Amino acid sequence: MIQTIVYSIGFIFQKIINYTFLKIFTQSLKKEEFSLYTDMYALSFLVIAFLSFGLENTYFRFLSKKTYDKEVIFSTGVFVQLFLTSFFLIISMNSIKYLVSIAGYKNHPEYFFMFFLIIFFDTICILPMAWLRTNEMALKYTIINMINILIQSIFIIYLFSFSKKSNHLNCFSIVELVNSFTDKTGYIFFSNVVSSLTNFFLVIPILLKEVSIKKFNQSLAKKMLNYGIPIMLGTIAFSLNENLDKILIKRCLSDEINGAYSACYKIASFMSLYIRAFRLGIEPFFFKKSEDPYAKNYYEEITYMFIILGLMFYVLICGNISLFIEFLIDKKYHFAIPIIPIIMMGNLFLGIYINLSIFYKTIDKPIIGTYISLIGVLVTVLFNVILIIIPNSSFMVSAWGTFTSYGSMVLVLFLWGKKKLNQFFNCKKKIWKIIIHLLMAFLLVRVTNKNKIEISLFLQFLYLIIIFLSERKFLNKIIL
Known part of the structure; x- marks a missing residue:
């Protein structure tokens, strides 16, 4: 629980910074420019999903098996990752003209050049950051992330603040350098390049100390790749679920609509923050406890806790959108606000799926996740x-698509692995309570968004009282 809190502090800090910039970006950029910004990240997430090759989860799983020394597992994973990313960088740099033409970015090839660097450094850092998690260095992990976001923030503020003044400067400046090859949207990407490079330098000590070519194991590398391929395919599928809507809205509707949709989608990603913080602290624990005779009790309580707290978070955020929306995005983006409760509930379904998916990971059947x-x-x-x-x-069709997609994944996983899930969770005991909680929270948000603020706050307060009364014993157990 302490580690979860430490991870949460780092991600909450990062999210606060990101949402501060969300307001700046929606004010400074036109809707079509904001669309380009989100589209580039959507495309890059698909590439990172492939290059990561599921090695983070694979690393955790092989550590839990204890069939190889942890130094051998880490070194082997790092060399596999380095080979994949280096191969990608060489191929992509030599194909940049062809790629920008396909994606529709002939006027901005520099976007792709910067993103190739971002993807390269970010992917290399995946396993060193996972190493910090497995060695319970939550504070160091969080500090590195905070340094990266601060550096990126400083560069963004500097570039956006002095861009209009650069023509009046008598001396050479970073702004003049960046202006020589990109535009205002490119400022964000350039700042990310600097941040990704910084992250790489911060994890170099881990690589130098823990990685050795002598510890590379060829047979282990093949096993890790075989285990990781289904996870990689599942990660690509997840990235498509997350980003296909924005990619298609830009190309099938308009950049203006995609800009508004993407801005409101980022607000809905509040739920992703909750999922990520919870997962960072709990996932290594899941694998460590997989052989424990009391594992079922751990998994059941943690998953139920995740759902209850997630629904409370959902109600408090979506029930008060009207109170804080103007502080987060410019008014010209507000017409897409109705997607927020839908996307947030969809993201909560995703979080439930991630927690339940532990059963096929611990029995070495990641292909189940790929199919689902x-x-x-x-x-x-x-x-x-x-x-x-x-x-x-x-x-709105795309928003409901996200909701239905993640909801169907939870349903299919439950039906497909019902017998196996009973080994990890007492499904029959909790399933109807979970369904009631989900319906109550979703309907409450729909009602509160159609009423005055006073009525909305009263209904939320009443909801929290009902939760505390109905789940009193369980919440006491968590606190104690």
């Missing part, structure tokens, strides 16, 4: 195809 993720992608594609084939389609 592909089902989720199919649902996402079916919803987003409507944008292509039906004229005048609304962006």
